Amino acid sequence: MDEKTMEKLSSTVLPGKVYDTGRVCPKCGDRIYAFRMWADGKIREFEKPCSCRNEEIKAEDASKKARDREEARQRRLKWAEIPGMFSTATLKGYRRVPGAEKAFEAVKKYLLNRKENFLAGRGLILMGAVGCGKTHLGCAVLNCALEDGYRAAYWNVPQQLEMMMYGHADEAEQVRILDKALLADVLLLDDLGAEKASAWTQKELVVILDERYRENKPTIITSNLMLTDGELRTTCGDRAYSRLCSDHYQAVALTAVDYRRKRE
Numbered sequence: 001m002d003e004k005t006m007e008k009l010s011s012t013v014l015p016g017k018v019y020d021t022g023r024v025c026p027k028c029g030d031r032i033y034a035f036r037m038w039a040d041g042k043i044r045e046f047e048k049p050c051s052c053r054n055e056e057i058k059a060e061d062a063s064k065k066a067r068d069r070e071e072a073r074q075r076r077l078k079w080a081e082i083p084g085m086f087s088t089a090t091l092k093g094y095r096r097v098p099g100a101e102k103a104f105e106a107v108k109k110y111l112l113n114r115k116e117n118f119l120a121g122r123g124l125i126l127m128g129a130v131g132c133g134k135t136h137l138g139c140a141v142l143n144c145a146l147e148d149g150y151r152a153a154y155w156n157v158p159q160q161l162e163m164m165m166y167g168h169a170d171e172a173e174q175v176r177i178l179d180k181a182l183l184a185d186v187l188l189l190d191d192l193g194a195e196k197a198s199a200w201t202q203k204e205l206v207v208i209l210d211e212r213y214r215e216n217k218p219t220i221i222t223s224n225l226m227l228t229d230g231e232l233r234t235t236c237g238d239r240a241y242s243r244l245c246s247d248h249y250q251a252v253a254l255t256a257v258d259y260r261r262k263r264e
């Protein structure tokens, strides 16, 4: 097609003049209108959607949106790396045991105001003996955050620190592990104080706690040790310990007997 013909066509048929095709939709009875425009180097006709086609398009859009949402949810779940046995942990599913009431109520209250708490970067410290259900409560917070669309992550302190140590994983993996702790909108630091302490682990913990503090990102912490216990201070180091004692955290003790053993 030479330039002249193109120009002529452009001025007569184009741009996008709507015309009646003379046809009628057999389903909704609407007259079918169309318009012509340039596409892929030639003039093409496009039909304007009739009423029933419009409804179909709306339904297709809605189902695509639902599919995208579900895909995003699945990606968040995968990224969160919540251990299998806690992947569906909720407050509702928490078997309340004597001694855990205070912690249960604290988590419940925290979750009721989660939007505010997350925004303010407020965290919780759940302290108690092994197996009293701390991890379940912590994961309940994560699962709630995930459902709300937050990027939440589970981080087992002794395991992840060990993985980050030189020689245990390649550099990319070490960065990935640390990044997860820094980037998560909501983070669970599970089993703090159970790590084999060194100047290096203490430094990494301060990096995580400080960065999250600066970015106002909420952190939920579980520990077998009490804040008042000198042992936690010794394991985490003075600097990390002072962060934990700040008003950014609400600490609650669980005195429940072994949750796991009771379940058997």
Ligand SMILES: [Zn+2]
Pocket: 025, 026, 027, 028, 029, 030, 050, 051, 052, 053
């Ligand atoms: Zn129709």
